[in-house]
Amino acid sequence: MTRLQTNLPGLTMKNPIMPASGCFGFGEEFANLYDLNQLGAIALKATTNHPRFGNETPRVAETPAGMLNAIGLQNPGLDKVISEKLSWLETYDTPLLANIAGTTMEDYEEVAADLSETNQVGALELNISCPNVKEGGIAFGTDPDLAAELTRRVKAVSTCPVYVKLSPNVTDITVLAQAVERAGADGLSMINTLSGMKIDIHSGKPLLANESGGLSGPAIKPIAIRMIHEVRKQTELPIIGMGGISTLNDIIEFIIAGADAVAVGTANFTNPFICPELIDELEDYAKAKGLENIQELRQKGVNSF
Amino acid sequence: MIVRSNREIAENIFEMTLQGEIVQEITAPGQFLHIKPSAQPVPLLRRPISICNNNKQNNELTIIYRTEGEGTTLLSERKENDSVDVLGPLGNGFSIDETKQEETALIVGGGVGVPPLYSLALALFERGVKVTTVLGFADAASVFYENRFKEAGEVYVSTIDGSAGSKGLVTDVIDNESLQFDRLYACGPTPMLKALEENYPNAQGSLSLEERMGCGIGACFACVCHTQNDPGGSEYRKVCSDGPVFPWREVVL
Numbered sequence: 285m286t287r288l289q290t291n292l293p294g295l296t297m298k299n300p301i302m303p304a305s306g307c308f309g310f311g312e313e314f315a316n317l318y319d320l321n322q323l324g325a326i327a328l329k330a331t332t333n334h335p336r337f338g339n340e341t342p343r344v345a346e347t348p349a350g351m352l353n354a355i356g357l358q359n360p361g362l363d364k365v366i367s368e369k370l371s372w373l374e375t376y377d378t379p380l381l382a383n384i385a386g387t388t389m390e391d392y393e394e395v396a397a398d399l400s401e402t403n404q405v406g407a408l409e410l411n412i413s414c415p416n417v418k419e420g421g422i423a424f425g426t427d428p429d430l431a432a433e434l435t436r437r438v439k440a441v442s443t444c445p446v447y448v449k450l451s452p453n454v455t456d457i458t459v460l461a462q463a464v465e466r467a468g469a470d471g472l473s474m475i476n477t478l479s480g481m482k483i484d485i486h487s488g489k490p491l492l493a494n495e496s497g498g499l500s501g502p503a504i505k506p507i508a509i510r511m512i513h514e515v516r517k518q519t520e521l522p523i524i525g526m527g528g529i530s531t532l533n534d535i536i537e538f539i540i541a542g543a544d545a546v547a548v549g550t551a552n553f554t555n556p557f558i559c560p561e562l563i564d565e566l567e568d569y570a571k572a573k574g575l576e577n578i579q580e581l582r583q584k585g586v587n588s589f
Numbered sequence: 590m591i592v593r594s595n596r597e598i599a600e601n602i603f604e605m606t607l608q609g610e611i612v613q614e615i616t617a618p619g620q621f622l623h624i625k626p627s628a629q630p631v632p633l634l635r636r637p638i639s640i641c642n643n644n645k646q647n648n649e650l651t652i653i654y655r656t657e658g659e660g661t662t663l664l665s666e667r668k669e670n671d672s673v674d675v676l677g678p679l680g681n682g683f684s685i686d687e688t689k690q691e692e693t694a695l696i697v698g699g700g701v702g703v704p705p706l707y708s709l710a711l712a713l714f715e716r717g718v719k720v721t722t723v724l725g726f727a728d729a730a731s732v733f734y735e736n737r738f739k740e741a742g743e744v745y746v747s748t749i750d751g752s753a754g755s756k757g758l759v760t761d762v763i764d765n766e767s768l769q770f771d772r773l774y775a776c777g778p779t780p781m782l783k784a785l786e787e788n789y790p791n792a793q794g795s796l797s798l799e800e801r802m803g804c805g806i807g808a809c810f811a812c813v814c815h816t817q818n819d820p821g822g823s824e825y826r827k828v829c830s831d832g833p834v835f836p837w838r839e840v841v842l
């Protein structure tokens with residue numbers, strides 16, 4: 285089966301579908317439900333140099349066709365991720381995209397160097413766009429000079445390809461995309477969540493303990509599509525597209541917009557089997573349409589087949 | 590799962606019976622279902638609802654829920670033979686193995702915290718444990734399952750406004766009736782759980798917690814709580830997969 289085969293820097297994938305970072309932990313919970321080797325790749329939960337508890341609860345709130353989250357990058361820290369999570373993942377041959385976060389450039393460098401040294405991760409995904417941590421994080425994602433410098437420094441210490449995960453919380457996302465491309469990024473991943481807020485009208489206070497959170501789910505899909513379409517016009521860098529994907533048609537729309545692969549986030553919460561289901565559907569679709577490779581869909585629309 | 594019945598048993602309180610194979614997988618009272626209220630993207634997320642009781646012979650289980658908002662209101666509109674998208678059973682329930690026959694178990698429930706305690710009461714009763722139940726509600730109109738709990742032992746009801754049972758809180762009932770117990774099991778609003786933990790700092794047994802959830806299976810870290818005796822503040826438990834039932838004093842309420 286090569287119709288879905290997708291080869292991106294560091295990620296040789298049997299299909300272009302992976303769970304999105306933060307929506308799949310390190311895979312353990314989903315491994316109880318299905319074989320993780322079915323996945324094109326796995327984007328791991330953000331790893332920071334030290335363990336983080338994250339924000340207080342409530343950490344999630346529902347919104348129309350979406351949800352806000354302010355988990356606050358809870359994770360066991362670099363050492364435990366390597367000794368416990370990555371060693372557990374060793375039994376799978378699915379490529380890993382390790383999402384890394386930090387508050388200073390040095391934090392990112394430390395995590396990037398150690399994770400890429402394990403030889404177990406196919407590529408790194410720089411999370412420069414988490415809206416839920418007060419320090420750092422988002423500043424790297426909104427200032428093109430900082431984003432470029434961080435990319436350059438992480439590239440310098442990494443032994444595997446580096447994808448930069450772009451924030452939609454900017455006026456012109458193409459400026460950021462071009463800045464990190466010039467700085468040596470091997471790929472882009474987009475989009476992260478949009479900063480938002482829900483107020484509990486009974487208490488008169490923001491519902492999330494963190495007050496604001498990141499919006500994800502079907503509600504943000506049109507924004508993701510528009511941004512990928514814009515960025516695709518400016519660069520040939522591989523793009524892992526995400527934002528509200530929950531159906532086969534969503535994936536086709538992302539590919540047409542310019543994505544080389546896609547990540548499914550929030551939809552894992554409403555249907556934990558969504559990734560293998562979409563992989564099967566995409567395979568059937570490619571077969572029915574007689575596509576040799578799924579990327580033939582790009583810029584053509586489904587009617588040309 | 591298929592809806593076998595869905596009816597209002599008290600003001601805004603519905604009892605729904607569902608049929609499906611997953612009933613066979615229920616291992617303990619206190620586990621919950623993660624229910625998708627609509628096939629549409631609005632409302633998006635699943636709703637955690639406790640399993641109240643189950644019958645493995647005919648693959649049926651019962652849930653009891655209050656119509657709080659959008660999701661539970663949609664659920665209340667489901668008719669017999671409709672299907673409901675259910676993930677579960679999830680979580681770890683009440684462990685009753687440590688409760689011995691000659692012991693007395695005090696079961697304390699508040700509002701929609703009452704449902705998971707029903708199958709617990711029955712399981713303890715079947716084990717030969719002496720069961721006493723205290724149920725707290727807002728008012729007479731919202732009282733449910735008082736008689737069902739009598740199948741397992743003595744039942745006391747209190748309401749905030751005094752319109753049914755005694756007036757006041759569940760903790761007032763325990764004090765006024767000088768109820769004695771070896772094991773304490775509780776589910777209900779956090780202030781109720783806190784009051785119980787303060788009043789009975791050495792209680793053995795367990796409590797069931799609520800928290801807003803995403804995945805319900807331990808992957809998203811939406812539902813974490815702090816643990817007690819953790820000066821660094823970095824320890825945590827996930828309500829969905831480590832709980833929702835915890836021993837007294839394990840987690841910060």
Ligand SMILES: Cc1cc2nc3c(=O)[nH]c(=O)nc-3n(C[C@H](O)[C@H](O)[C@H](O)COP(=O)(O)OP(=O)(O)OC[C@H]3O[C@@H](n4cnc5c(N)ncnc54)[C@H](O)[C@@H]3O)c2cc1C
Pocket residue numbers: 345346621632634635636637638639640653654655656657658659660661662701702704705798799800801802833
């Ligand atoms: C383990 C567990 C067991 C539960 N068992 C029961 C039960 O047996 N009977 C019952 O009536 N209720 C129970 N609840 C509470 C129930 O989940 C909420 O009342 C319900 O989710 C409200 O949904 P809604 O769409 O009607 O309200 P909305 O306010 O419209 O919901 C909006 C969002 O907030 C979440 N939410 C709102 N209130 C709660 C809450 N108290 N706990 C968790 N999430 C919440 C919803 O799931 C949804 O994602 C339980 C909660 C948990 C965590």
Ligand SMILES: Cc1cc2nc3c(=O)[nH]c(=O)nc-3n(C[C@H](O)[C@H](O)[C@H](O)COP(=O)(O)O)c2cc1C
Pocket residue numbers: 304305306307329330353355357383411414449475476477499500501502504526527528529547548549550551803809
């Ligand atoms: C609960 C939750 C946690 C997330 N954690 C991370 C994270 O750790 N790192 C990251 O880069 N993105 C994180 N994201 C963003 C997702 O990876 C994804 O970019 C975004 O949710 C859009 O996709 P979706 O609409 O399919 O969820 C998180 C999203 C959610 C909902």
Ligand code: FES
Pocket residue numbers: 801802803804805806807808809810811812813827828829830
């Ligand atoms: S709800 Fe996702 S970890 Fe508990």
